[in-house]
Amino acid sequence: PQARAAFEEALALCRVEATRDPGPGAARNLAIALERLGDVRARQGDLSGALAAFGQAGAVLRPVLDADPRVGPALALVRSRESNVLVSRGDLARAVEVREEAVALQRAHLAAQPE
Secondary structure (H helix, E strand, C coil): CHHHHHHHHHHHHHHHHHHHCCCHHHHHHHHHHHHHHHHHHHHCCCHHHHHHHHHHHHHHHHHHHHHCHHHHHHHHHHHHHHHHHHHHHCCHHHHHHHHHHHHHHHHHHHHHCCC
C-alpha cells in the first residue's frame, strides 16, 4: 500500500507538470509514471488497475510518437507490459495482439536507426 501511494503521488505530480507544459518531455514523464504505477498494481494483483494504467500510458505516448519517433521503444515497453498482464488474466488472444504491436514498434524504431 505504501509503494502504491508513493507512485500515485508521483503520477499526480507528473499530471500537474503535463498540464503546465504539454510538451513531449512532460508527456514522456507522465507515461513513465503511469507505467510504473501499472507495474505496482500488477505486482499487487490489481490486474484491471494495471491494464488501466498501461492503457493510459499508451494513450499519452501515441500522439507524441507522431512528432517524436524516439518514444517508439517506450510505447513498445508499455505495450509489452500490458501484454504480460493480459497473459496473467488468461486473455491470450488479446495478449498476442498487443505483443505483436510492441514488436512492430520495436522493428520500426530499429529500421529508422542508421547502421
